[in-house]
Amino acid sequence: MSDNYQVIVVGAGPAGYVAAIRCAQLGLKTACIDAWLDEDGKPSPGGTCLNVGCIPSKALLESSEQYAHAREGLNDHGIAVGKVRLDLDVMMRRKQRVVRELTQGIAQLFRANGVTHVSGRAQLCADRKLVVRHGDRETTMSADNVILAPGSLPVRLPGIDIDGSHVVDSSGALAFDKVPKRLGIIGAGVIGLELGSVWRRLGATQVVLLEAQDSFLPVADEQVSKLALRSFTAQGLDIRLGSRVVSCKVTRGKVALRYQDGEGEHDATFDRLVVAVGRRPNTNDLASDTAGLLLDEWGVIHVDEQCRTNLPGVWAIGDAVRGPMLAHKGSEEGVMVAELIAGKVAHVDYDTIPSVVYTLPEIAWVGRSEQELRATGVAFRSGVFPFAASGRARAMGDTEGFIKVLADEKTDRVLGVHMIGPQVSELIAEAVVSMQLGGSAEDIALTVFAHPSLSESFHEAAMALHGRAIHISRPGRNKR
Numbered sequence: 001m002s003d004n005y006q007v008i009v010v011g012a013g014p015a016g017y018v019a020a021i022r023c024a025q026l027g028l029k030t031a032c033i034d035a036w037l038d039e040d041g042k043p044s045p046g047g048t049c050l051n052v053g054c055i056p057s058k059a060l061l062e063s064s065e066q067y068a069h070a071r072e073g074l075n076d077h078g079i080a081v082g083k084v085r086l087d088l089d090v091m092m093r094r095k096q097r098v099v100r101e102l103t104q105g106i107a108q109l110f111r112a113n114g115v116t117h118v119s120g121r122a123q124l125c126a127d128r129k130l131v132v133r134h135g136d137r138e139t140t141m142s143a144d145n146v147i148l149a150p151g152s153l154p155v156r157l158p159g160i161d162i163d164g165s166h167v168v169d170s171s172g173a174l175a176f177d178k179v180p181k182r183l184g185i186i187g188a189g190v191i192g193l194e195l196g197s198v199w200r201r202l203g204a205t206q207v208v209l210l211e212a213q214d215s216f217l218p219v220a221d222e223q224v225s226k227l228a229l230r231s232f233t234a235q236g237l238d239i240r241l242g243s244r245v246v247s248c249k250v251t252r253g254k255v256a257l258r259y260q261d262g263e264g265e266h267d268a269t270f271d272r273l274v275v276a277v278g279r280r281p282n283t284n285d286l287a288s289d290t291a292g293l294l295l296d297e298w299g300v301i302h303v304d305e306q307c308r309t310n311l312p313g314v315w316a317i318g319d320a321v322r323g324p325m326l327a328h329k330g331s332e333e334g335v336m337v338a339e340l341i342a343g344k345v346a347h348v349d350y351d352t353i354p355s356v357v358y359t360l361p362e363i364a365w366v367g368r369s370e371q372e373l374r375a376t377g378v379a380f381r382s383g384v385f386p387f388a389a390s391g392r393a394r395a396m397g398d399t400e401g402f403i404k405v406l407a408d409e410k411t412d413r414v415l416g417v418h419m420i421g422p423q424v425s426e427l428i429a430e431a432v433v434s435m436q437l438g439g440s441a442e443d444i445a446l447t448v449f450a451h452p453s454l455s456e457s458f459h460e461a462a463m464a465l466h467g468r469a470i471h472i473s474r475p476g477r478n479k480r
């Protein structure tokens with residue numbers, strides 16, 4: 001194998017493959033080494049995101065939402081349908097087809113851009129040398145620059161064996177062969193809520209989420225989390241806060257759990273159990289001792305603001321470094337590092353990375369929440385507009401939720417935007433652009449939005465911040 005690469009990227013997830021493509025676009029001779037193999041043992045670039053993360057989960061969220069809508073949401077529109085039947089096998093095959101089309105798309109983009117795709121597991125040694133193992137073959141590669149993008153793995157809980165059939169992690173929960181009647185989920189975070197929603201919609205009669213923390217979705221704005229908890233509970237997600245598992249046993253095809261909360265110990269039995277308690281960097285065997293790569297005690301690769309590790313010419317990006325474990329965050333780091341290697345000026349604005357939870361209602365935010373602003377003593381104004389007052393949301397029959405804009409009391413600069421409701425995974429981009437351009441609530445208020453559209457609610461929330469929203473009768477107190 002040719003040894004004179006300018007850049008070698010380890011990992012072809014959304015951080016690594018984007019870095020590799022951008023490097024190649026900038027004229028750098030680039031290889032990307034990735035270990036992922038599909039069920040047929042074929043290389044499958046795209047990492048967690050494409051293979052067992054963002055994409056298959058969104059395919060199932062979409063399919064399950066359409067199923068639930070066909071069963072319960074059409075009558076109101078005057079559309080009568082016969083008996084709606086679930087074909088889980090077809091749904092799963094569709095999900096895999098979406099995954100395959102996209103992973104093959106990455107391989108095609110590598111070819112089109114001249115990125116050498118190497119299938120195998122790489123280990124970083126001294127002086128930017130990489131030992132690559134594929135089966136019993138071993139090769140050595142080296143480059144002027146190495147970008148580490150090894151991603152992350154699900155956190156395991158002591159005493160809970162992931163057997164892949166009754167007790168699974170998120171990958172297993174994307175591939176059940178039948179709808180579990182009673183589903184237990186440890187962790188009411190993003191994965192627990194998204195996959196719990198999928199299986200509840202597909203017919204699980206009991207979905208219980210055991211969450212260790214006393215507060216629900218504390219990363220979101222409190223007003224949003226409060227409504228989300230109410231809405232998810234009404235949908236049949238049984239969210240038990242302050243609950244810690246004490247023991248877990250699989251007997252005769254059932255999962256018997258004992259857990260503890262403020263009132264003592266309780267027993268629960270499930271057909272399937274999903275463990276979704278966070279992810280950790282996939283860095284165990286990434287570097288040999290001779291490499292000298294600096295990691296913290298959790299395995300997070302130490303990097304500076306621009307993703308340089310402690311080793312010259314070695315960079316690290318994505319889930320394996322500090323910051324939120326989100327595909328788009330890793331991709332932006334990949335672009336930044338490629339441009340820095342090519343001698344350009346580049347940076348990532350970590351203050352404007354959007355977060356989305358793809359439940360129903362969807363949840364999305366960017367910037368700081370009310371509770372964060374209060375805790376840091378920032379004087380701010382808040383404007384809230386409910387979707388119930390939006391003509392488009394009413395026409396759609398999807399009126400739950402609101403948009404909230406938070407802006408600095410003195411400068412009016414937008415500090416955070418929080419949304420819960422229809423299509424907010426798309427609407428949040430408007431807020432990200434406003435914040436990225438240093439916009440004020442007044443700037444949003446002065447912008448013309450199409451009518452009728454959901455995005456008018458963003459306009460109205462910005463106007464509500466100054467007490468002048470048109471479509472709410474009592475804009476209310478908004479100074480904090």
Ligand code: FAD
Pocket residue numbers: 010011012013014015016017033034035036046047048049050052053054055057120121122123149150151152170171191282285286317318319320325326327328330
């Ligand atoms: P990964 O995608 O994990 O890719 C790393 C790649 O590196 C893998 O292919 C791995 O095999 C390979 N690799 C690791 N070590 C080596 C090595 N030594 N040699 C060679 N190859 C190696 N994020 C979002 O933004 N939106 C979502 O909707 C979303 N949904 C998700 C749903 C689920 C169920 C899960 C589990 C995650 C979801 N995420 C989502 C998170 C998202 O998947 C990750 O943030 C993202 O994949 C991280 O990208 P990455 O490139 O850093 O790592």
Ligand code: NAD
Pocket residue numbers: 157186187188189190191192194210211212213243244245276277278279324325326355356357358
């Ligand atoms: P998470 O951090 O979102 O949620 C994990 C939850 O488990 C937390 O609420 C935590 O308090 C709880 N927990 C931890 N230990 C526990 C225990 N012993 N018992 C009970 N509860 C416990 O993590 P996740 O849901 O596993 O997702 C992993 C990562 O993947 C997240 O960082 C997220 O950014 C990413 N992801 C993103 C999306 C998206 O962007 N829509 C979707 C899925 C995953």
